[in-house]
Amino acid sequence: MKPDPVSIASLTNPAIDDAQGLMRGAARVLASFGLAAIPEFSLPCGRRADLMALGPKGELVIVEVKSGAADFRADGKWPEYFDWCDRYFFAVSERFPRALLPEHTGLIIADGFGGAIVRESPVNPLAPARRKSITLRFARTAAERALRLDRLP
């Protein structure tokens, strides 16, 4: 017996996927590769990355979650994210029409519990000064969130 695929449909609109669930699944995929991710990371340009992740050697990875074709088509600005990471992925569900997505980006297929990298991203290494400033921003953002969530016992 084959288990049913896990539905990631949004509860409020089943025609699209649940973005939070996809984000959680994609974060787990990244974790399985040793990348520590934080959601909704504000970039110096003013945009927010759905997930920004930091690898053991300092590599920076951005993942944008798309809940459906309309969500992808409405976002003409995603190439701007290339300027803030070494690798860039879209994360979508199994039912997403993936032919829409550009070939020169990485691709994660996720559900609410995990997923897989089905296409690696090209690597475009950041300049050292930018890597340094983004890493510092990442560190301080993560620490502030951990402290706030923890509220220190």
Added chain:
Amino acid sequence: MKPDPVSIASLTNPAIDDAQGLMRGAARVLASFGLAAIPEFSLPCGRRADLMALGPKGELVIVEVKSGAADFRADGKWPEYFDWCDRYFFAVSERFPRALLPEHTGLIIADGFGGAIVRESPVNPLAPARRKSITLRFARTAAERALRLDRLP
């Protein structure tokens, strides 16, 4: 009428101070100076810093909390922390016998709600390679904690 000072005595042993409370107070002091702190930060040498904080320009600060004179006297290894930060502070309560503490360290007097820096720390800048590796470790630790605490909605 003058308010009573806030007691930070440990509930289980009122002769000493509550280390978690002091840690929380000290973390707030750091935050007021723009330093994002995470508790119980594991250093590459195997020791754990009570608080490791990261400033807006990448400065690294370690704070060790001492719950009483005995706690300080039992720890002969605190000078090792100098190798992992630019500035080093002890955080103690108002009643701690502060004459015990070495002059060449910073001093934070805290209670469970806040506190003040009563003596600045000398600055001993880290070498760039070490700063880079500690910042990366800090960032990944903080992100993992934020994600675990948050459990992504």
